[in-house]
Structures are given as structure tokens and as C-alpha cells.
Amino acid sequence: xxxxxxxxxxxxxxxxxxxxxxxxxxxxxxxxxxxxxxxxxxxxxxxxxxxxxxxxxxxxxxxxxxxxxxxxxxxxxxxxxxxxxxxxxxxxxxxxxxxxxxxxxxxxxxxxxxxxxxxxxxxxxxxxxxxxxxxxxxxxxxxxxxxxxxxxxxxxxxxxxxxxxxxxxxxxxxxxxxxxxxxxxxxxxxxxxxxxxxxxxxxxxxxxxxxxxxxxxxxxxxxxxxxxxxxxxxxxxxxxxxxxxxxxxxxxxxxxxxxxxxxxxxxxxxxxxxxxxxxxxxxxxxxxxxxxxxxxxxxxxxxxxxxxxxxxxxxxxxxxxxxxxxxxxxxxxxxxxxxxxxxxxxxxxxxxxxxxxxxxxxxxxxxxxxxxxxxxxxxxxxxxxxxxxxxxxxxxxxxxxxxxxxxxxxxxxxxxxxxxxxxxxxxxxxxxxxxxxxxxxxxxxxxxxxxxxxxxxxxxxxx
Amino acid sequence: xxxxxxxxxxxxxxxxxxxxxxxxxxxxxxxxxxxxxxxxxxxxxxxxxxxxxxxxxxxxxxxxxxxxxxxxxxxxxxxxxxxxxxxxxxxxxxxxxxxxxxxxxxxxxxxxxxxxxxxxxxxxxxxxxxxxxxxxxxxxxxxxxxxxxxxxxxxxxxxxxxxxxxxxxxxxxxxxxxxxxxxxxxxxxxxxxxxxxxxxxxxxxxxxxxxxxxxxxxxxxxxxxxxxxxxxxxxxxxxxxxxxxxxxxxxxxxxxxxxxxxxxxxxxxxxxxxxxxxxxxxxxxxxxxxxxxxxxxxxxxxxxxxxxxxxxxxxxxxxxxxxxxxxxxxxxxxxxxxxxxxxxxxxxxxxxxxxxxxxxxxxxxxxxxxxxxxxxxxxxxxxxxxxxxxxxxxxxxxxxxxxxxxxxxxxxxxxxxxxxxxxxxxxxxxxxxxxxxxxxxxxxxxxxxxxxxxxxxxxxx
Numbered sequence: 049x050x051x052x053x054x055x056x057x058x059x060x061x062x063x064x065x066x067x068x069x070x071x072x073x074x075x076x077x078x079x080x081x082x083x084x085x086x087x088x089x090x091x092x093x094x095x096x097x098x099x100x101x102x103x104x105x106x107x108x109x110x111x112x113x114x115x116x117x118x119x120x121x122x123x124x125x126x127x128x129x130x131x132x133x134x135x136x137x138x139x140x141x142x143x144x145x146x147x148x149x150x151x152x153x154x155x156x157x158x159x160x161x162x163x164x165x166x167x168x169x170x171x172x173x174x175x176x177x178x179x180x181x182x183x184x185x186x187x188x189x190x191x192x193x194x195x196x197x198x199x200x201x202x203x204x205x206x207x208x209x210x211x212x213x214x215x216x217x218x219x220x221x222x223x224x225x226x227x228x229x230x231x232x233x234x235x236x237x238x239x240x241x242x243x244x245x246x247x248x249x250x251x252x253x254x255x256x257x258x259x260x261x262x263x264x265x266x267x268x269x270x271x272x273x274x275x276x277x278x279x280x281x282x283x284x285x286x287x288x289x290x291x292x293x294x295x296x297x298x299x300x301x302x303x304x305x306x307x308x309x310x311x312x313x314x315x316x317x318x319x320x321x322x323x324x325x326x327x328x329x330x331x332x333x334x335x336x337x338x339x340x341x342x343x344x345x346x347x348x349x350x351x352x353x354x355x356x357x358x359x360x361x362x363x364x365x366x367x368x369x370x371x372x373x374x375x376x377x378x379x380x381x382x383x384x385x386x387x388x389x390x391x392x393x394x395x396x397x398x399x400x401x402x403x404x405x406x407x408x409x410x411x412x413x414x415x416x417x418x419x420x421x422x423x424x425x426x427x428x429x430x431x432x433x434x435x436x437x438x439x440x441x442x443x444x445x446x447x448x449x450x451x452x453x454x455x456x457x458x459x460x461x462x463x464x465x466x467x468x469x470x471x472x473x474x475x476x477x478x479x480x481x482x483x484x485x486x487x488x489x490x491x492x493x494x495x496x497x498x499x500x501x502x503x504x505x506x507x508x509x510x511x
Numbered sequence: 512x513x514x515x516x517x518x519x520x521x522x523x524x525x526x527x528x529x530x531x532x533x534x535x536x537x538x539x540x541x542x543x544x545x546x547x548x549x550x551x552x553x554x555x556x557x558x559x560x561x562x563x564x565x566x567x568x569x570x571x572x573x574x575x576x577x578x579x580x581x582x583x584x585x586x587x588x589x590x591x592x593x594x595x596x597x598x599x600x601x602x603x604x605x606x607x608x609x610x611x612x613x614x615x616x617x618x619x620x621x622x623x624x625x626x627x628x629x630x631x632x633x634x635x636x637x638x639x640x641x642x643x644x645x646x647x648x649x650x651x652x653x654x655x656x657x658x659x660x661x662x663x664x665x666x667x668x669x670x671x672x673x674x675x676x677x678x679x680x681x682x683x684x685x686x687x688x689x690x691x692x693x694x695x696x697x698x699x700x701x702x703x704x705x706x707x708x709x710x711x712x713x714x715x716x717x718x719x720x721x722x723x724x725x726x727x728x729x730x731x732x733x734x735x736x737x738x739x740x741x742x743x744x745x746x747x748x749x750x751x752x753x754x755x756x757x758x759x760x761x762x763x764x765x766x767x768x769x770x771x772x773x774x775x776x777x778x779x780x781x782x783x784x785x786x787x788x789x790x791x792x793x794x795x796x797x798x799x800x801x802x803x804x805x806x807x808x809x810x811x812x813x814x815x816x817x818x819x820x821x822x823x824x825x826x827x828x829x830x831x832x833x834x835x836x837x838x839x840x841x842x843x844x845x846x847x848x849x850x851x852x853x854x855x856x857x858x859x860x861x862x863x864x865x866x867x868x869x870x871x872x873x874x875x876x877x878x879x880x881x882x883x884x885x886x887x888x889x890x891x892x893x894x895x896x897x898x899x900x901x902x903x904x905x906x907x908x909x910x911x912x913x914x915x916x917x918x919x920x921x922x923x924x925x926x927x928x929x930x931x932x933x934x935x936x937x938x939x940x941x942x943x944x945x946x947x948x949x950x951x952x953x954x955x956x957x958x959x960x961x962x963x964x965x966x967x968x969x970x971x972x
Contacts, residue, residue: 087574090575092577094579094580094581096580107557110558111558130633131557134634138549138637140553141553168601229769234897235897236896236897277967279972310689310691429906432729436892436903455898460923486847486950491848507971508969509924509967
């Protein structure tokens with residue numbers, strides 16, 4: 049395949065463009081959905097195709113094809129060139145790409161037990177067992193839903209500068225949603241296990257117990273009261289610390305948002321943005337995590353980035369384009385969901401580094417507040433500088449003790465205030481909140497985490 | 512010449528039946544889309560996405576297996592069909608699966624294909640996107656202007672082993688603008704968007720101007736006190752809230768599995784007399800209109816709520832079969848963040864053109880009736896579908912004082928149970944628009960602005 053792709057790249061450069069790159073995908077996968085003890089959907093997928101991008105003067109043209117033969121690839125290349133050439137008369141921001149040394153690599157995300165070697169029957173048995181355990185956890189469980197998905201195969205990135213990177217990918221994810229009912233009250237409990245690797249990821253104790261975990265949460269929530277409305281001290285568990293830092297800070301550190309003039313952090317590198325105790329990291333090199341990748345979708349070696357170091361804004365996340373325009377090095381943050389997408393600047397595994405408090409010590413130290421656990425979702429407006437995220441469950445903290453159980457609540461904060469408002473960081477660090485982050489109409493597998501933290505002031509949505 | 516989607520689908524269905532599938536269908540899409548993106552008034556990306564493929568569904572003893580491939584080559588299509596049968600055979604039996612749809616007459620749906628959109632030169636879209644971006648510069652406070660135009664067409668076909676053979680085509684144009692404003696160290700953003708089947712209906716100047724106006728208007732946001740207040744919900748926010756609360760709440764799957772807050776509410780009054788909600792997959796020019804759904808059931812009109820009384824849920828074939836009734840034509844195949852349905856998409860139940868029956872007045876009229884309240888222009892939160900509780904951020908909102916939206920709110924949330932939301936509707940406006948965006952999916956909501964008597968507003972002051 050290498051010769052074919054290189055000849056297509058050469059064909060692209062023959063049009064006199066500055067830069068050509070290509071992403072090729074050939075992956076297969078399985079999805080199994082079970083509801084109330086029955087398989088609802090077994091899906092086999094095969095995603096195969098290539099996306100070709102060309103660069104002239106500061107504008108990008110892109111096209112893609114589902115066929116990997118020479119004729120289709122050349123046709124898509126020609127379309128990409130045509131699209132790039134359509135823009136120059138409306139081009140005001142011109143720049144040159146400042147490319148790092150070409151990368152040549154072939155890597156595999158390790159998998160102990162290959163997904164393709166595990167028969168479908170075995171996967172179905174695993175998912176049915178999750179369903180059974182969720183259902184049998186309590187008589188109050190009225191509905192159980194499981195989803196298992198895996199994907200394996202080859203991704204190739206190559207460009208006209210000589211970069212050629214092959215990555216063999218392996219992903220597995222399993223989720224359970226259980227619904228409990230008592231009288232008129234209905235609640236959902238959710239549990240997930242996901243990572244990069246093989247089928248061994250769902251052979252762990254945690255993965256086998258996802259059903260019970262989700263069911264117990266749903267039953268527990270039946271007794272929960274609505275969370276109060278207004279301003280409160282908030283204690284966040286590790287998963288919520290993760291989604292909080294992803295939304296509250298991570299997105300505003302993506303250099304494409306900075307260049308679009310849409311981030312409140314523009315021009316603030318080197319400035320204090322939070323308390324000295326806070327260090328924020330985005331690290332795609334955490335092996336096995338859901339946000340792990342050795343090379344990004346432009347073939348740049350992925351590396352750990354310290355976004356905030358002891359309260360000071362350190363660096364942004366970059367692609368080839370943003371690093372060229374901001375006169376810095378690319379740091380492996382360009383990701384494309386599939387061959388049909390352009391690479392955009394994305395996070396990977398984002399977390400806050402731990403402090404030295406014990407969890408119990410922090411609760412005892414809190415007179416009044418709300419302890420929020422587990423994340424449902426979140427979003428941010430990086431220009432307005434405000435973000436929100438949603439917790440699965442919560443506890444009232446009164447006089448240093450956890451008291452009533454509360455239901456989910458929307459919690460909002462302000463980017464430029466919130467890192468200064470973190471006053472306690474515990475030592476119980478954990479990255480374990482795998483999920484999908486959406487941006488520019490693309491999804492990316494990400495993870496996040498941190499320690500338990502306390503934030504002096506957050507606004508709760510209430511009911 | 513390219514083989515027709517129906518011919519390719521027929522080969523897939525034949526292969527699945529030959530491999531001993533009880534029933535089978537093929538869902539095929541061929542999509543082409545041009546996208547242009549403008550950053551700070553300068554063209555940045557221009558690209559095309561072409562995608563075609565087939566998904567085959569096999570049913571064996573009620574067990575449903577799927578397989579898809581990103582190709583329409585005969586040998587791949589046949590391989591995909593046999594793989595779908597193997598998947599179905601690995602599943603559990605399900606006597607509640609009754610049947611795929613039988614052939615029926617499909618309605619005529621007008622105004623969903625615009626030849627001009629298909630034939631337009633990509634360079635023209637760049638001009639439109641730049642015009643849209645530049646229209647955002649309403650005054651010197653506007654600091655950055657970004658925009659995007661997506662224009663696409665799609666051929667779609669469903670073929671099944673009972674004789675369904677439908678094919679249709681449509682176009683869709685989406686335009687959006689995001690303006691950033693700065694003044695005295697403050698920064699804010701404003702957005703606006705439009706979706707239409709027709710290229711000529713896209714109005715870049717209006718979209719741009721509106722985005723610019725909201726960016727400037729939302730500068731100098733203020734924190735407010737926690738209180739229970741009347742809320743005027745602008746058409747955009749109302750559409751998003753109705754989409755999440757009605758689509759997820761009235762899905763027959765969520766009802767049958769007891770996952771929805773609307774369980775057991777059929778025939779009951781759960782809303783104001785002023786609230787009537789109809790889903791219609793046959794609306795002329797509707798961005799959610801098609802002759803048939805993703806399973807090959809003819810599109811139809813379904814009254815979901817009439818004068819506050821819950822009348823119907825929405826069904827696909829499986830959920831309808833379970834209750835011994837007909838599907839309402841609400842089967843979808845959806846991939847996240849796509850403007851069209853896709854053969855790779857997950858089968859789901861969705862709404863087509865979910866319309867709230869309009870009343871009278873504009874959003875300004877509704878605001879003028881409120882002495883002390885909130886104007887909610889945007890939230891991207893969804894209610895908890897099992898409890899119906901909505902708790903979310905007022906992403907773009909304004910404090911109303913003496914009948915006027917005076918200033919934008921900062922870090923302010925809203926909480927209300929959806930049944931209360933429906934019941935507390937005091938006024939329904941007449942300023943409906945088609946709400947559809949790729950980030951939400953191929954569903955369409957047509958809602959005017961509405962006013963509700965009160966909701967919990969939590970502020971940071």
C-alpha cells in the first residue's frame with residue numbers, strides 16, 4: 049500500500065500545491081446491544097477509505113473516497129486541489145506551514161487478546177451476563193441496556209514531506225444503563241469501562257460488574273432528593289474533576305479556538321490563571337487509556353502537555369497549522385475521527401494533578417456544600433468563558449459530614465474564576481472517565497480525571 | 512452507468528434470504544456534501560465529503576443482525592449480507608419481533624430537492640460564507656467573525672424481502688455564523704444559523720447580522736440572584752428543549768422499556784391548552800421530510816399532544832409490532848454529527864418535523880408582557896428522560912425588566928420539571944422557524960417562542 053499512497057501524494061504535488069497529506073483507514077468492528085435479556089442489535093462494521101488534504105497559501109482543500117484504488121484516490125486528490133484553489137480570492141490570512149522533521153513509524157496499540165480472535169458468541173455471552181446481573185441486582189430494576197463495541201485495524205498518515213506513520217488500533221468499550229422504579233419515581237444508573245487494547249479489557253472484575261454497578265446506582269437514586277439551587281461550595285469526585293477540567297479549561301486551550309478569536313485565554317500564556325496548587329495536563333501517552341494514541345492524525349509524535357503549571361498558563365494544544373501560525377512546535381494534538389474528517393485540535397486524557405489532602409479531611413473541613421459524583425456530560429462556550437457539567441449524583445455536606453443524597457444537577461462556572469476557586473486537592477488521583485468528546489462535528493475518544501477537589505463557588509441548577 | 516440503489520439493495524436482500532434469513536432489508540445511502548469554513552473573515556477550509564454504502568439487516572427468529580460496508584460493489588454487498596445473517600444467528604430469539612413493513616403506498620412529499628443546490632459551484636459557497644461572516648461586523652465591538660456553509664444532496668433507498676422498494680433524493684443547506692465581540696476587557700459570542708432544503712432561502716446577511724447583534728448584546732453579562740421567575744423561551748431554545756423532551760420522551764422504545772417520564776401519561780392532560788405538538792414527515796419543504804422512513808414505512812402525520820393532552824407516542828416497526836399496531840414512520844439511522852441519515856447509523860426512533868402549533872406574536876411581544884423575568888435564547892442541556900427533570904445552563908440569556916430584555920446573564924442556570932414546563936405555558940408565539948443542525952442530527956423541530964409562567968432560576972450573585 050505504501051507505494052500506492054506515495055504515488056498519489058506525488059500526483060497531488062504535481063499540481064504545484066505546497067503540501068499534501070492523506071489519512072487511510074481500514075478498520076472492522078462489532079457492536080452488540082442487549083435490552084432486557086435479549087440481543088436487540090448485533091452489528092458488524094467495516095470502515096475503509098481515504099481522506100486527502102492539500103494546502104495552498106493558507107487554505108486547505110479536502111476530499112475523501114471510500115475506495116482505495118489508484119483511480120479513486122487520484123480523483124479525490126484532484127477534487128481536493130480544486131477545492132483549495134477555489135478559496136484564494138477570499139483568503140486574507142496567509143501563512144506557510146512550518147513542518148517538523150518527517151516521521152516514519154509503524155506502531156501497534158498493544159492488545160493481549162485480539163478482538164478478531166474472540167468469537168461473536170463469546171462477546172454476546174459477556175453482554176447477556178451483564179444484563180442478567182443488572183436485572184438480578186434488585187426487584188426495583190425495570191429495564192436494563194447494555195452496549196459493547198470494539199474496533200480494530202489500520203490507520204495510515206502520510207504526507208508530501210515524507211511522513212509515513214502506520215498505527216494498528218484496538219479499542220473496546222462496554223456500557224450499562226439500568227432503570228429502577230418505585231411508585232412514580234424512576235431513575236437511571238450508568239456504568240462504563242473502555243480503553244485501548246484487546247478483549248482483556250472486559251475480562252476484568254470491574255468490567256464484569258458493570259451491571260451491578262449501574263443497577264445499584266439507579267436503585268440508590270430512587271431515594272435522592274432534587275439538588276438545591278444557587279451558589280454552593282462544591283466537592284468533585286475524580287470523574288467529575290475530569291469532565292470539569294476538560295470543559296472548564298481544556299477546550300479554551302485548543303489553539304484553533306485561540307486563532308479563531310474565540311477563546312478567553314488568547315494572549316494569556318505565562319499569566320496566572322489559577323491558584324498555585326493547580327496543574328493541568330493533557331496526556332495522550334497514557335497507555336491503555338481511552339484517549340491514548342502514539343501519533344496524532346497528522347503523524348506528529350504525541351506528547352504530554354502541561355496546560356497550566358502551578359496556576360500559570362503553560363501551553364496550548366497544537367496541530368501543524370496552529371503551531372505554524374503561532375510560531376511554535378506541533379505537539380501531537382491534531383485528531384480526525386475518521387478518514388472522512390479533517391484533523392482538528394483535540395484533547396486526549398486531561399487531568400488535574402493531585403494534592404496532599406485526604407478525602408475525609410476535606411469533607412470534615414467543609415461546613416456546608418455539595419459533594420458531586422460521576423459525570424453525565426458537559427459543554428463550554430470558550431468565548432463567553434462559561435461552562436457547565438452535569439453530575440450523576442450528589443450528597444449534601446453539613447457540618448463536615450455527608451448527609452442527604454441528591455439527584456443530578458447542572459453545575460456552572462466561569463473559566464477565568466474557577467481555577468482560582470479550587471482550594472483543596474486530594475491525593476486520590478484517578479483517570480477513569482472514558483467517553484466521546486464532540487467538536488467541529490467530530491467525535492474523539494477521550495478520558496479525564498484527577499483527584500477529589502473542592503471549589504469555593506459553583507452555581508447549582510436546582511429544580 | 513451507476514447501478515441504482517434499489518438494484519444493489521435487491522442483490523443484498525436476495526443474498527441474505529439465500530443464507531437463510533427469515534426476513535431481510537437493505538438500507539442504502541449515497542451522499543455528497545460541500546463544506547466551506549471561514550475564520551476571522553478569511554476562507555480557511557473548503558472540502559467535499561462523498562460517501563456511499565449499504566447496511567443489511569437480517570432477522571432470524573426475531574434476532575436482528577446488521578452489517579455494513581463502505582462500498583456498493585456487488586461482491587462486497589453480498590459478503591455484507593451473509594455477515595448480517597451470521598450476526599443475527601448469534602443473537603437471542605425474540606418472539607416480539609413481528610415483521611418488517613409490507614409494501615404500501617407512500618405519500619408525495621414536495622419541495623425537498625433543489626437542483627440549484629446540487630449544481631452550485633463550490634466557489635459560490637465561499638462567497639456566501641464570507642458574506643455571512645462579514646455581515647456580523649455590525650460595529651467596532653465585533654472582534655472575530657467565523658462562519659460555515661454545508662450544502663449536500665442524498666439518495667436514499669430501502670429494499671426488503673417483503674417487496675418494499677423505495678428510493679428518494681433530497682438536498683439540504685445549512686449556514687451558521689459565530690461572532691465574537693470585545694469591549695473594555697470583556698468578551699462574548701453570538702450565533703445564528705439556518706437550515707433549508709433550498710439554497711435560495713439561505714439569507715447570509717440576516718444570519719450574520721443576528722449573530723453579530725447577539726455577540727454585542729451579550730457583552731457585560733451580570734450575575735443575578737436565585738429566584739423563581741417567568742421565562743420567555745426563544746424559538747431556538749424552545750426547539751432544542753422540545754426536541755430532547757418529546758423525541759426522547761415519546762419514543763415508544765423508551766415508553767415500553769419504562770425509561771421515560773411520559774410512561775403512563777397517554778390520554779392525560781400534561782400541558783397547557785395552548786400546547787399542540789404534531790410530528791409530520793410529509794411537510795412540504797420540511798428538512799425532516801421524506802416519502803418513507805429508514806425501515807421503509809411510509810411517512811405520516813402523528814399528533815403527539817393536542818391542547819395539552821398526550822395523544823400518541825412515536826413508533827418504529829419493532830415497537831409497533833409489540834403493541835399490534837402500525838409504525839408511525841419514525842425509524843431513523845443516525846450517525847452523530849451528520850446532517851443526513853447514514854447507512855452506518857445506529858437504528859433509532861426520532862422525530863421528522865416536530866411542529867408546535869403557533870399562536871400569536873414575536874419573541875419581543877412575549878418579552879414585553881413580562882415585568883421581571885428571563886429571556887432564554889439558548890441552552891444545550893437536556894432533561895433527564897426518566898424523571899423529566901430539566902436542570903441546565905442558560906447559555907445565552909437575558910434579564911427582562913419592565914417588558915424589555917435589559918442585560919445578559921452570567922453563570923445562570925434554570926431548573927424545571929418538563930411536565931411543569933408544558934403546563935406553565937402561558938403564551939405561544941407565531942415566530943416558528945425550522946430548527947435543524949448537524950450537531951443535533953437529521954431531526955427537525957419547528958417551534959415558535961413561548962412564555963412560561965415560572966421556573967427556578969439560579970444565579971451566582
